[in-house]
Amino acid sequence: MVEVEVVYAAVERQVLLTVVVAPGTSLRAAVQASGIGAQFPELDLVDCPLGIFGKVVAHAEVRAVQAGDRIEIYRPLLADPKEVRRLRAAKAALARQQNP
Template sequence: MADPLIDIEVAYAAVDDQALIALQVPVGTCVAQAIELSGIAERFPEVDFSQCPVGIFSSLLASPAEHVLRAGERIELYRPLLADPKEVRRLRAAKAAQARKVR
């Protein structure tokens, strides 16, 4: 008898492209296995998904190899930020202060 399957999703958003892959995996599949089964690495060959932070519905996982998936879960693969948000805010505030001085 075949193992029962559960429905899950794998999501990744690049700067100019995004993917939401729905698939069925056997009960007992861990996050790392599901990422491999999704084929996302073939769609984004420039990304090393083994180094990306991974979460389930925005909750970061410490160990994707240990989290066993439940039906309906969405695996999210996070890309690194291009700029530090704190630094961007600091630069914007400095620019606004400079603009006030010029007036």
Template sequence: MAEHLLQVEVAYATAEQQWLLTLEVAAGTTLREAVRLSGLAEQVPGLDAEACPLGIFGKVVKEADQQTVVDGDRIEVYRPLMIDPKEVRKQRADKVARVFKKAKR
């Protein structure tokens, strides 16, 4: 009997380039296995696909090593943050506060 295959996409993007790879995987394949099978790590120098967080259609999946794919899933490989968004907001607020303080003088 033929094995049932599911069609999924693996997506990854940098500031310079985007990858959207379509592949067929066996039922029961986990998200992390699908990323491995896509060959994305070989196409993107320096990408550690084993450590990157994964998501499906914009929602982070905490157990990517255990969650199985569903036909039509778009598995997104997320890059690590270079700077904490909270820190960026804090720096921006401090800068605005300094500008207003100077303007009141």
């Protein structure tokens, strides 16, 4: 058996669960086996992005868990970071033009 952690950080609370699964279990299956979906019914555990220690895993349905993995469930972005930076830069440029 393999012991891993499943973590999710909602806006108002964070949860870390330890789950023991069979060797060869996929990341997605380990997340579903953790029962975290019962605590956060708004989560779409079938399609949500998953990662290991801060790095997104592209094929969570295929990648097998390893002992000690911390599987992270990521929330969808509310705003595109590149777009936010672009808007901030445009606002700063406008402020410089108005106040030379």
